[in-house]
Amino acid sequence: MLGAVFVLLPLVAAHTGCGGQHIGRRNTGGPAIRSLEHRQVASSNEDPAAQCAPYNYQPATDLNSQFPTIWGTADLVSGDTEAAALFAQINATVNERLPGVVPNGDGSHSGSWGSSFSYPSSDPNCWWTSTTCTTPNSSTGIAADLTTMPEPETWGFGFDDGPNCSHNALYNFLQENDQKATMFYIGSNVMDWPIEAMRGATDGHHICVHTWSHQYMTSFSNQQAFAELYYTQRAIKDIVGVTPKCWRPPYGDVDNRIRLIASLLNMTTIVWDHDTNDWEEGTNGVTVDTINANYQTIIDKAKNGTFSTYGPIVLNHEIDNFTMQEMMDQYANIKAAFKYIVPIATGYNITHPYMEANITYPDFNEYIAGDRNVTTTSASPSASTVAPKAAAASNTSHASNSSSSSAAAASVTANKSAASAVLGVSLPAILFGAAVACIL
Structure with missing residues (x-):
């Protein structure tokens, strides 16, 4: 029999606003922005208003019909037979391995679970939002979440909720400091x-x-949860040219069912063990001093030896201009207190963070020695490397007729120089080559 309605732990409740109104304010949302001309704002331009002026990037526009509604709850796109076939295989595996596990809550995806919903205090599904559980029972065969860095005195560096339209100042700062990070991108933001x-x-x-829409993942059906992950993974592939093998649940909301769906899409779950709560500034009386104190607490732990045997994975956000500026302001203090500041995958010596096996990142020792270069080879990855575990078909391909595919591929090629001009850099051929291959 199910136990009483659970009460959210203070640690979890403290993170319940990192999406919501902040994300809504920043994004004008959806296909409407596609009607405007492509902007010409170089990466050196750090004016938020200029950066966030809506623009049209034709390759993304051409792909709109193959993805869920931007900022809507993701679901299988009508006519996407390959996604449907892949989901059918994944769903069968989930139902076989986790029979009877159903979505949490009463149908809302906002974290309001409903007064009629109850969940056992024994936490049989390793639900983070209930107990901050990150290690499923070994009998499930599901891997534990990444929560800390294996290297001592090492800050696991990353940002949630990007890409932000006004991130040039932050990205320029990181570039000037030769600092790399893990960027957790929302699919709707990518589009x-x-x-x-x-x-x-x-x-x-x-x-x-x-995820696609930054909502509570455990509230979704299997099909919706699959779509939230799958279409974000594919949007990153189509636009950027890489297929990520990592993900982070919004609000930390994950359980064994969602972990399994993600793992069958070849993605490792990454959460955190320290939170700056930077998104809270300006809400409910939270001031800049409060956020500064949150950072200082983590920095003081580094100074007193707390991280002598491991390092923290710290939650930061690319969500608005304050959170990005706050990290820039705190960076020197962090660098003085920690031996190393590295992307999360680097701390785990993951040199192939994408399903494209021909893209290689430096390992931890190479990174701390000053090697920050990403290398690519012309050799194509094997099908077994690219394909999700649950299906032989690549999860980055999708149904489209030959004429629209050719038009999209031509559009990618035609817009390469324009995109390079906007970024102020020469985009690597590997990114556009992969994008064209995916569209075709």
């Missing part, structure tokens, strides 16, 4: 701000999935 998404990979950051 809304494709040039900004491309810059993340061009600058050598690790790109991970942060």
Whole structure:
């Protein structure tokens, strides 16, 4: 028999606003922005208003019909037979391995679980939002979440909720400091701000999935949860040219069912063990001093030896101009207190963070020695490398007729020089080559 209605733990409740109104304010949302002309704003332009002027990037526009509604709850797109076939295989595996596990809540996806919903205090599904569980029972065969860095005195560096249209100041700062990070991108943001998404990979950051619409994942059906992950993974592939093997659940909301769906799409779940709560500034009386104190608490732990045997994975956001500026302001303090600041995958010596096996990142020792270069080879990855575990078909391909595919591919090629001009850099051929291959 199910237990009483659970009460959210303070640690979890403290993170319940990192999406919502902040994301809504920043994004004008959806296909409407596609009707405007492509903007010409170089990466050196750090004016937020200029950066966030809506623009049209034709390759992304041409792909709109193959994706869910931007900022809507993701679901299988009508006519996408390959996605449907892949989901059918994944769904069968989930139902076989986790029989009887159903979505949490009463149908809302906002974290309001409903007064009629109850969940056992024994936490049989390792539900983070209930107990901050990150290690499923070994009998499930599901891997534990990444929560800390294995290297001592090492800050696991990353940002949620990108790409932000006004991120030039932050990305320029990271570039000037030769600092790479893990970027957890929202699929709808990638479609809304494709040039900004491309810059993340061009600058050598690790790109991970942060779902399509930034809602509570355990409230979704299997099909919706699959779509939230799958279409974000594919949007990053189509726009940026890489297929991530990592993801982070919005609000940390994950359980065994969602972990399994993600793992069958070849994605590792990454959460965190320290939270700056930077998104809270300006809400409910939270001031800049409060956020500064949150950072200082983590920095003080580094100074007192707390991280002598491991490092924290710290939650930061690319969500608005304050959160980005706050990280820039705190960077020198963090660098003085920690031996190393590295992307999360680097701390785990993951040199192939994408399903494209011909893209290689430096390992931890190479990175701390000063090697920050991403290398690519012309050799194509094997089908077994690219394909999800649950299906032989690549999860980055999708149904489209030959004429629309050819037009989209031509559009990618035609817009390469324009995108390079906007970014102020020469985009690597590997990114556009992969995007064209995916469209075809």
